Structure formats: C-alpha cells, structure tokens
Amino acid sequence: MADTIGIWVAALLTLFIFSFLYKDNPLYKMAEHLFIGVSAGYWVSYLYQNVFKPNLYNPLFHQGKLLLIIPLILGLMMVMRLFPKIGWISRWSIAFIVGITSGYYLITYLQTNAVDQVRASLLNFSQINNIILVVGVLSGLIYFFFSAEHRGVLGGTAKLGIWFLMVAFGASFGYTVMARISLLIGRMQFLLGDWLGLLH
Amino acid sequence: MRREIPLFITAITGVVFIIAYFIPHPPFNQIQDLFQTWFQIIAAFAIILGVLNLMVVNGDKVYRRSKGWGYSVIIILSFLVMAGIGTFKLGSKASPLEEGTPFMYLFYNVYYPLTSTVFALLAFFVASASFRAFRARNKEAALLLTAAFFVMLGRVPIGDYLTSWIPLKWLHLSTIANWIMAYPNMAAQRAIMIGIALGIISTSLRLILGIERSYLGGD
Numbered sequence: 001m002a003d004t005i006g007i008w009v010a011a012l013l014t015l016f017i018f019s020f021l022y023k024d025n026p027l028y029k030m031a032e033h034l035f036i037g038v039s040a041g042y043w044v045s046y047l048y049q050n051v052f053k054p055n056l057y058n059p060l061f062h063q064g065k066l067l068l069i070i071p072l073i074l075g076l077m078m079v080m081r082l083f084p085k086i087g088w089i090s091r092w093s094i095a096f097i098v099g100i101t102s103g104y105y106l107i108t109y110l111q112t113n114a115v116d117q118v119r120a121s122l123l124n125f126s127q128i129n130n131i132i133l134v135v136g137v138l139s140g141l142i143y144f145f146f147s148a149e150h151r152g153v154l155g156g157t158a159k160l161g162i163w164f165l166m167v168a169f170g171a172s173f174g175y176t177v178m179a180r181i182s183l184l185i186g187r188m189q190f191l192l193g194d195w196l197g198l199l200h
Numbered sequence: 201m202r203r204e205i206p207l208f209i210t211a212i213t214g215v216v217f218i219i220a221y222f223i224p225h226p227p228f229n230q231i232q233d234l235f236q237t238w239f240q241i242i243a244a245f246a247i248i249l250g251v252l253n254l255m256v257v258n259g260d261k262v263y264r265r266s267k268g269w270g271y272s273v274i275i276i277l278s279f280l281v282m283a284g285i286g287t288f289k290l291g292s293k294a295s296p297l298e299e300g301t302p303f304m305y306l307f308y309n310v311y312y313p314l315t316s317t318v319f320a321l322l323a324f325f326v327a328s329a330s331f332r333a334f335r336a337r338n339k340e341a342a343l344l345l346t347a348a349f350f351v352m353l354g355r356v357p358i359g360d361y362l363t364s365w366i367p368l369k370w371l372h373l374s375t376i377a378n379w380i381m382a383y384p385n386m387a388a389q390r391a392i393m394i395g396i397a398l399g400i401i402s403t404s405l406r407l408i409l410g411i412e413r414s415y416l417g418g419d
Contacts (some may be wrong), residue, residue, distance in 0.1 A: 010313040100236075167393070190313070
C-alpha cells in the first residue's frame with residue numbers, strides 16, 4: 001500500500017514538473033517549491049547524521065574532546081551572518097574556510113591539474129595521435145595567453161587552439177545532452193513502467 | 201580588528217596546508233587533520249546558514265502575506281517534515297539513511313523524482329536552445345556542431361547500427377566518437393585544466409598573502 005502511494009506521489013510530481021513544458025502553472029510551482037523545501041530538509045538531515053553527530057556532537061559531549069568547541073564557536077559565528085548588526089563576526093569563519101580552501105587547492109591543483117597534466121602531455125611523436133594531443137595542448141594554452149596580442153605566429157596558433165577548444169565544447173555539449181536525455185528516458189520508464197505498467 | 205584577524209586566520213590556515221604537503225610529519229600533518237575536521241563542521245554550518253536564510257525569507261513572505269506566500273508555506277512545511285524525520289530519526293531505529301526508513305521513503309518518492317525530472321526537463325530546453333543557436337555560421341561553430349553530432353550519435357546503439365556495414369572499423373561512429381574524446385577533446389581539456397590550475401594557484405596565493413580581500417566584504 002505504502003509503495004503504491006509512493007509511486008503515485010512520484011508520478012504526479014513528475015507530471016507536475018513536466019507540465020512546465022506547456023506553460024508556467026500553479027502545479028509546477030507547487031512541485032518546484034516542494035523540491036526546494038525537501039532538498040533543504042534532506043541536506044540538513046544528511047549533515048546532522050554525517051557531520052554534526054559523528055564529528056562534533058559525539059566527540060565533544062560524549063568523549064570530552066573540548067578542542068571541538070573552537071569549530072562550534074566558529075560555526076555559530078558563521079550563522080551570525082543572519083543578523084546585520086553583528087554580521088561582520090562571520091568573517092572569522094569565512095576566513096577559516098577561505099584559508100583552508102586556498103591552501104588545499106593550491107597544492108592539489110598544482111599537483112593534479114598542472115604538473116600531472118603537463119607530464120601526461122610529454123609524449124613522443126611516433127604516433128600521429130600523440131602529435132595531435134601535444135599540438136592541441138600547446139595551442140590551447142597559447143589561446144589562453146593574453147599578455148601579448150594574438151597576431152602573427154601567436155595569432156595563428158591561438159586560432160588552432162580555438163578549433164581544439166570548439167571540438168572539446170562540442171563533445172561536452174554532446175555529453176550533457178546525452179546525460180539529460182538518459183534522465184528523461186529514466187522518467188519515461190518510470191511513468192510507463194512502474195506507474196502505468198505498460199512496459200515489461 | 202574586523203579585518204586583521206580574518207586575514208591572519210586565512211594566512212595561517214593556508215600556510216599550514218601548504219607546509220603539511222611538503223612536510224607530512226608531526227605536528228603539521230596533525231594540525232592539517234584537525235583543521236580538516238573543523239573545516240567539515242564549519243562548512244556544514246555554512247549550509248545551515250543558507251537553510252536558515254531560506255526559512256527567514258520565506259517566513260517573512262508568509263508573515264507579510266506577500267504575493268505567492270502559499271508557495272512559501274510549502275517550502276517551510278516540506279523542509280520541516282524532511283528535516284524533522286531525518287534529524288530526529290522518526291520511524292527508524294538506527295540511521296534514517298538506511299533502506300526502508302520513512303526518510304528514505306520520502307527520498308525515493310519525493311526528492312529523487314523531483315530532482316531527476318527537473319534535470320530531465322533541461323533536455324527539452326537544451327534541444328530547443330541548440331536548434332536556435334546551432335547554426336554553422338563559421339568554421340568554429342561547424343567544428344562544435346560536428347563534434348557534438350559525432351559524440352551524441354557515437355554513444356548510442358543506433359550510431360553503430362548506421363555505420364556497421366562499413367568494412368573499415370575506424371569509420372564507425374563509435375570509433376570516431378572515441379577518437380574525438382581521447383585526442384582533440386583531451387588536448388583541449390588539458391589546456392583548460394592547466395589554465396584553471398594556474399588561475400587557482402595565483403588566486404590562492406593572493407588570498408593567503410592577503411592581497412585579495414574581497415571575501416571580507418565592505419567596512
């Protein structure tokens with residue numbers, strides 16, 4: 001019984017969202033606002049069960065790890081943002097987040113996105129595909145070099161870089177469309193199969 | 201005081217993470233682990249701040265009976281139900297995130313269908329937008345269009361079906377799509393990744409050194 005009600009609720013909500021394809025309407029708006037509320041509720045529950053409880057509440061109040069008072073205070077200072085008069089106090093927490101993110105990203109991006117990618121691009125020219133890869137990386141990088149005007153050899157190479165970038169954007173677009181279409185197929189399978197029982 | 205202490209915190213935490221990478225020994229690795237746990241907690245509070253703000257904005261709309269206040273009631277009620285069941289483990293003994301709990305029932309029958317349908321809806325908008333925007337006006341647009349065409353067709357069974365009669369395998373749509381992904385696409389993606397890395401490294405350094413201060417806001 002509960003499963004049947006669940007399927008009906010899911011099917012109706014799916015149809016409410018799809019009704020936007022005709023035009024904006026109260027049913028769509030209702031589903032849209034429900035989506036916002038449920039998402040917020042889901043993340044609050046998820047954070048409580050997976051972050052607050054194991055990392056803050058249990059260690060601080062049951063295991064006596066008093067040092068965790070510091071992130072608790074910094075977290076509460078973050079929430080002070082809601083009060084305009086003392087909102088500046090949240091800067092301490094934001095500074096902590098910004099500092100950690102900067103230090104972490106500086107190292108990880110240097111390692112994975114810069115050094116490792118350069119290393120992977122240092123290929124021998126025995127195969128045509130390797131040449132395409134190296135030329136593509138170099139010309140793409142030259143396109144992003146804006147300290148000199150793109151004229152002459154630099155301009156020509158940057159133009160080649162644009163072509164490579166266009167192929168990549170086209171491929172990314174194709175992938176995005178495929179992902180969305182597969183979600184659409186999933187919803188159609190749910191409506192026609194699980195809900196109406198027309199697919200076997 | 202309002203700006204100096206935050207700048208000091210940013211510099212210290214950033215430098216600790218950089219040092220801990222090069223010297224992964226006590227006390228730096230221990231401080232890094234400690235900071236990582238703190239980061240998770242404070243970042244979670246940031247999300248809580250966002251949720252509280254959502255409630256304040258919508259609560260205010262309901263209080264003032266602003267236009268569309270009924271939809272704000274839906275947001276508040278659905279939030280309270282979902283957060284209440286998940287946080288207070290209503291109807292579940294161990295974790296509400298386990299299968300068969302009321303929380304997961306709502307997840308599978310409300311949250312999941314709404315999320316996937318909203319994103320599936322984008323398929324129609326992407327299709328209509330590309331129909332309007334995808335005109336091969338110049339070489340660059342033609343390249344983009346061609347790459348998208350090959351990748352889309354090469355990744356579905358009908359693509360291979362259409363070209364399976366060709367004896368030369370490298371002319372099959374799936375082979376072409378794979379080649380596009382592995383070489384020209386990879387080359388451009390690497391150039392983008394290296395560019396992003398250089399941008400992030402320079403921005404991170406500016407933040408740690410206190411040159412970039414826009415995150416502190418005014419006053």
